Amino acid sequence: CSIYQDIIYFQTRCTCTEGPQQFPAVQIDAGQGNVVMTDSNNHAYFLLGSQWYKMGSLNLKHVSVGPAGIWGVDLNNRVYKYVAGSFVFANGKSLQQVDAGGDGQVVGVTNTFTIHCLKSTIASAYRKQSPLSWTTLPGLLMYFSCSTNYGCWGVNSAQNIFFTEVTPSTCDISGWTHVEGAAVKVEIETDGSVFVVTKDGDVFQREGIDSSTPQGTSWTHLPMPSRISHVSYDHGNLWVVTDYGTILKCVC
Numbered sequence: 001c002s003i004y005q006d007i008i009y010f011q012t013r014c015t016c017t018e019g020p021q022q023f024p025a026v027q028i029d030a031g032q033g034n035v036v037m038t039d040s041n042n043h044a045y046f047l048l049g050s051q052w053y054k055m056g057s058l059n060l061k062h063v064s065v066g067p068a069g070i071w072g073v074d075l076n077n078r079v080y081k082y083v084a085g086s087f088v089f090a091n092g093k094s095l096q097q098v099d100a101g102g103d104g105q106v107v108g109v110t111n112t113f114t115i116h117c118l119k120s121t122i123a124s125a126y127r128k129q130s131p132l133s134w135t136t137l138p139g140l141l142m143y144f145s146c147s148t149n150y151g152c153w154g155v156n157s158a159q160n161i162f163f164t165e166v167t168p169s170t171c172d173i174s175g176w177t178h179v180e181g182a183a184v185k186v187e188i189e190t191d192g193s194v195f196v197v198t199k200d201g202d203v204f205q206r207e208g209i210d211s212s213t214p215q216g217t218s219w220t221h222l223p224m225p226s227r228i229s230h231v232s233y234d235h236g237n238l239w240v241v242t243d244y245g246t247i248l249k250c251v252c
Contacts, residue, residue: 015250015251016224016225016238016240016248016249016250016251017248017249017250018246018247018248018249019239019247019248019249020047020050020051020052020247020249021052021246021247022037022039022045022052022247023039023245023246024039024040024244024245024246025037025038025039025040025241025245025246025247026038026039026040026061026229026230026241026245027061027062027063027229027230027241028230028231028232028239028240028241028247029063029064029065029101029187029232030065030189030232030233030234030235030237030239031064031065031066031067031100031101031189031190031232031234032065032066032067032190032234033234033235034046034047034065034070034234035047035065035232035234035239036055036063036064036065036070037052037063037241037247038060038061038062038063039245040245041059042059042060042061042074042075043055043059043060044056044058044060044063044072044087046070055070055082055087056085056086056087058072058074058080058087059074059075060072060073060074060075060080060087061073061074061075061096062096062097062098064098064099064100064101065100065101066099066100066101066102066190067100067101067102067103067104067148068100068102068104068105068106068118068120068123068124069081069082069083069100069123069124070082070100071090071098071099071100071106072087072098073095073096073097073098073108076094077094077095077096077110077111078094079092079093079094079095079098079108081123081126083126083127083128088126088127088128090126090132091131091132092131092132092133092134093108093110093116093132093134094110094111095108095109095110095116096108096109096110096111097109097142097143097144099144099145099146100123101145101146101147101148101188101189101190102120102146102147102148102152102166102168103120103146103147103148103149103168104120104121104123104124104168104169105117105118105119105120105123105146105166105168105169105171106118106123107137107144107145107146107152107166108144109141109142109143109144109154113140113141113142113156113157114136114140115136115137115138115139115140115141115144115154116134116135116136116137117134117135117137117166117171118132118133118134118135118171119135119168119169119170119171120168120169121169135170135171137166137171137173138173138176139154139156139162139176140156140157141154141155141156141162142155142156142157142184143155143184143185143186145186145187145188146166146188147188147189147190147191147192148190149190149191149192149211150188150191150192150194150209150211150214151163151164151165151166151174151188151214151215152164152165152166152173152188153179153186153187153188153194154186155183155184155185155186155196159182159183159184159198159199160178160182161178161179161180161181161182161183161186161196162176162177162178162179163176163177163179163214163215164176164177165214177215179206179215179216180219181196181204181219182198182199183196183197183198183199183204184197184198184199185197185230185231187231187232187233189232189233189234190234192209192210192214193205193206193209193233194206194209194216195222195231195232195233195238196219197228197229197230197231200227201224201226201227201228201229201243202221202224202228203221203222203224203228203231203240204219204220204221204222205219205220205222206218206219207219207220222238224240224242224248225242225248226242226243226244227242227243228240228241228242228243229241229242229243233252236251236252237249237250237251237252238250238251238252
């Protein structure tokens, strides 16, 4: 019997229940009404209704879904795009994490923390060409996430949090703004909602985000039933992966 079968209330704003399971889950990403995830066996899955469906036989450690499509990274940091029912190798840059949530552009970081961006025109048109031409961005990050309208957020190896705005067609950035707090992962979604996960497995949401203040104003702690390893948000649903590998679906 799962300990998550009962409804969990927190902050009076969100209600969490056990989501569709593909145990043990490791990482999850949601965007444009779609949800993808990877499990501890490095298999990628796509959610249809309440059932997870395996996306081919390729071993992936990270997947992302958004306006640029579905992109993934394998165990050797090779990048792939999901095209016509299979993952196609996207030669040109090795990344340890990739994000497709921007306004058509794809961003990611390497295992040496360098930051890279694939222009929206290249990302959307890619089918089976090589190599792709990535733009290197200034700075060093260990995790990077973009939205369509409210910029991009990243965290570095010192757990510092940063905000910037990226021009999708050119990958030019506005410069890095340091945001107070500390985190090991950050996710920004299409509507500008930003969530971070700390080294202790706590979850915080950024408040005060709007077009005039895209970096927001403060953090709100969202109590969870256990340590959290990953989160993603889309269409009012906060998807949560616990350290146990269980998936929670929270309505906020």
